[in-house]
Amino acid sequence: EIAAVIEALRDGFLAPGPKTEDFEHQVSSLFGKQHGLMVNSGSSANLLALNAFGFKPGDEVVTAACTFATVIAPLLQLGVKPVFVDVDPSAYVPTVDAIMEAVTSKTVMIWLANLVGAKPDWEELRCRTNLPLWEDSCDTISVTTVTDVSMTSFYASHMITAGGGGGMIMGNNREFIEKCRMFRDWGRVGNNSEALEDRFTSSIDGIPYDGKFLYGVVGYNMKSTEMNAAFGLAQLKKLPSFRAIRRANFDRFMLKLKASKTFVLPKEKKAFDWLAFPLLHSKRGEVLQFLEGNDIQTRVLFAGNITRHPAYRHLFVSESAFPNSDRIMAEGFLLGCHHGTTFEQIDRACELLLQFEKNLEVI
Numbered sequence: 001e002i003a004a005v006i007e008a009l010r011d012g013f014l015a016p017g018p019k020t021e022d023f024e025h026q027v028s029s030l031f032g033k034q035h036g037l038m039v040n041s042g043s044s045a046n047l048l049a050l051n052a053f054g055f056k057p058g059d060e061v062v063t064a065a066c067t068f069a070t071v072i073a074p075l076l077q078l079g080v081k082p083v084f085v086d087v088d089p090s091a092y093v094p095t096v097d098a099i100m101e102a103v104t105s106k107t108v109m110i111w112l113a114n115l116v117g118a119k120p121d122w123e124e125l126r127c128r129t130n131l132p133l134w135e136d137s138c139d140t141i142s143v144t145t146v147t148d149v150s151m152t153s154f155y156a157s158h159m160i161t162a163g164g165g166g167g168m169i170m171g172n173n174r175e176f177i178e179k180c181r182m183f184r185d186w187g188r189v190g191n192n193s194e195a196l197e198d199r200f201t202s203s204i205d206g207i208p209y210d211g212k213f214l215y216g217v218v219g220y221n222m223k224s225t226e227m228n229a230a231f232g233l234a235q236l237k238k239l240p241s242f243r244a245i246r247r248a249n250f251d252r253f254m255l256k257l258k259a260s261k262t263f264v265l266p267k268e269k270k271a272f273d274w275l276a277f278p279l280l281h282s283k284r285g286e287v288l289q290f291l292e293g294n295d296i297q298t299r300v301l302f303a304g305n306i307t308r309h310p311a312y313r314h315l316f317v318s319e320s321a322f323p324n325s326d327r328i329m330a331e332g333f334l335l336g337c338h339h340g341t342t343f344e345q346i347d348r349a350c351e352l353l354l355q356f357e358k359n360l361e362v363i
Contacts, residue, residue, distance in 0.1 A: 001163075001231050001234040001235065003234075004230040004231060005227050005230050005231055007230065008226050008229070008230035011226075013226040014225060014226055014227070015192075015223065015225065015226065016223060016224060016225070016226055016229065017226045019226050019229040019230050019233060020224065020226055020228075020229040022229070022233060023038060023162075023229040023232050023233050023236070024168065024229075026233070026236055027141075027152070027170070027232075027236070028168070030141055030143065030239075031137070031141070031142070031143060031150045031170050032143045032144065032145035033150060033171055033172055034171075034174070035171055035172065035173075035174050035177040036168050036169065036170045036177070037169045037177050037180050037181055038162075038166060038167070038168050038224045038229060039167045039169065039184055039222045039223070039224060040165060040166060040222050040223060040224050040228075041155070041165055041167045041222075042136070042151055042152060042153025042167035043070035043073075043138075043153075043167070044167055044184075044222040045138075045151040045152070045153070045167040045168060045169045046070055046071060046074050046151055047070070047073075047077070047220075047222075048169060048180050048183045048220070049134070049149055049151060049169045049180055050074040050075065050078060050080075051078065051180075051183045052176060052179040052180045052182075053109070053132075055078055055079070055080045055108065056108075057079070058081075058106060059080050059081070059106065059108045059109075060080070060081045060083050060104065060106040060107050060108065061075055061080055061081070061082055061083065061107070061108065061109045061111045062083050062085060062099055062102045062103055062109070062110045062111070063075075063082050063083070063084060063085070063111045063112060064084065064085060064086075064087055064093065064094050064112055064113065064115070064325075065084040065085065065086055065305050065306060065307060065321075065322040065325040066086075066087045066092065066115065066301070066302075066303070066304060066305060066306070066324070066325035066328050066329070067115065067302065067303055067306050068113055068115070068136070068138070068302045068303060069302075069303050069306065069309070069311075069312075071136050072312065073311075075111075076312075081106075083102050083104075083107070084102075084306075084307065084315070084317070084321075085098045085099055085101075085102045086098060086321075086322040086325055087115075087324050087325055087328070088267075088324065089264070089280065089324040089327050089328060090264055090265070090266055090267050090280070091118055091266070091267045092115045092116055092118045092266070092278060092301070092328070093112065093113075093114070093118050093119065093120045094120060095120075096120070096121050096124045096125055096128065099112075099120070099125065100128055100129065103131065108132070109131060109132045109133075110125065110129070110131050110133050112136070113135070113136040113137075113138070113139070114135055114136065114137045114139055114140050114142065114144075115139060115301075115302070116139055116276055116302075116334065117139050117140040117272050117273050117275045118269070118274070119135075119140075119142065119144070119269075119272060122135070122144050122146050123146055125146075126146040132148045132149070133146065133147045134148060134149045134150075134151075135147045135149070135150050135151070136151050137150050137152045138151060138152055138155070138158070138167070139153075139158065139275040140152075140159055140272070140274070140275060141159045141160065141239065141273065142272075142273055148171060148172070149169065149170065149176070150169075150170045150171070151167065151168065151169055151170070152167060152168050152170070153166070153167045154166035154167060154168075154228070154235075157275075157336075157338060158275065159239065159273060159275070160232060160235035160236060160238070160239055160242065161231070161232070162224065162228040162229065162231050162232035162235070163227060163228050163231035163232070165224075165228065166224050166228045166229075166232060179217075182217050182219060183217055183219045183220060183222075184219070184220065184222045184223060185219065185221070186215070186219045186221055187215045187216060187218055187219025187220075188212065188213060188214060188216070188219070189202075189214040189215065189216040190202075190210070190211040190212035190213065190214055191212075192212075193212075198211055198212075199211050199212055243273055245339040246273060246274065246337050246338070246339055247270075247273065248343075249337040249338075249339075249341055249343075249346060250274050250277055250337050252343055252346045252347070253265075253277040253337070253350065254268055256346065256347060256350035256351075257279075257350055257353065257354070259354075260353070261357065262281060262282070263279050263280070263353060263357070264279065264280035264281070264331075265279065266278050266279075274337055275334075275337065276299070276334035276335060276336055276337050277334065277335045277337050278301060278332060278333070279332070279333055279334075279335065279353075280327065280328065280331040280332050280333075281331055281333070282331055283360070284300075284331050284332070284333055286356075287333065287353070287356055288300075290356050291349070291352060291356075294352050296335070296348070296349050296352060297336065298333050298334065298335060299333065299334040300329075300332065300333055300334070301329075301332035301334060304325060304326070304328050304329025304332065305325035305326050305328075306325075307321075307322070308326075308329065
């Protein structure tokens with residue numbers, strides 16, 4: 001990775017260039033998509049793509065109550081109503097039936113995260129609806145050919161990283177991807193071409209103008225760099241081994257904790273590439289303090305029920321609306337499955353969990 005970044009610097013590109021285009025092509029192919037657009041983060045990918053969708057007043061989007069904050073934030077920023085559905089408590093994503101029950105005549109999209117690497121049954125969803133299927137796959141890299149648009153992230157702890165950050169929007173409609181590019185690049189209509197016929201054939205109110213600086217949408221600056229792409233390309237070569245290690249780490253957790261009586265393990269899915277190992281326990285607070293006190297880093301499961309958070313409280317439905325998302329919020333936590341984690345580290349974490357469980361029996 002270091003050598004790849006140095007090579008990119010010596011090539012003279014800082015802004016996105018040929019390495020970025022190569023990275024876009026390779027990653028979008030992994031997702032079964034024809035086109036990709038690299039941006040500076042997965043959250044930016046969500047914001048830009050949803051801006052480019054072109055929502056109208058009154059539009060609704062079906063999504064999960066147990067999610068990540070920047071799956072929902074862009075909807076609210078765009079004035080779109082999220083219609084929440086609950087999740088399966090040990091699968092961490094909604095069932096197809098739950099999703100379809102929430103669809104109404106106002107629904108314009110089904111927009112779900114492959115949370116922690118778990119995936120809804122996208123194929124069954126496609127069989128049951130013609131609505132656009134959009135996936136936030138920031139937590140994993142996974143082929144889902146039936147979805148219309150996919151977003152992913154290259155944050156430091158994810159499947160691969162582009163130097164600690166980066167994200168990508170992917171789809172099969174080139175026009176849509178180009179609209180996302182406009183939103184990414186300050187809103188300007190022009191591209192990076194220096195050709196005279198591309199630059200000097202535009203005008204504004206009869207005033208001849210450089211097409212590179214013609215603004216068609218109210219945009220942002222969410223570009224990545226060529227160095228990010230160079231780092232990411234080097235990581236892509238290691239993706240098969242990263243996947244194998246992560247799956248082995250996940251299986252190791254399952255093996256070591258299968259005898260547990262109090263920890264709820266995830267539903268095992270061999271085809272999933274999990275970001276982390278999710279667990280539920282009724283005394284989560286005590287569990288996390290015990291683990292952290294023994295130098296085992298933990299995380300809660302992102303937002304849990306997003307409608308309970310201060311910024312999203314106005315979306316709260318009722319105390320009983322999303323019981324499974326509430327349970328994950330109260331009991332859920334994550335342990336690392338990263339490809340840099342060893343079996344020895346996993347075994348120690350599991351031994352501590354089982355020790356905690358044994359201590360409960362004594363009490």
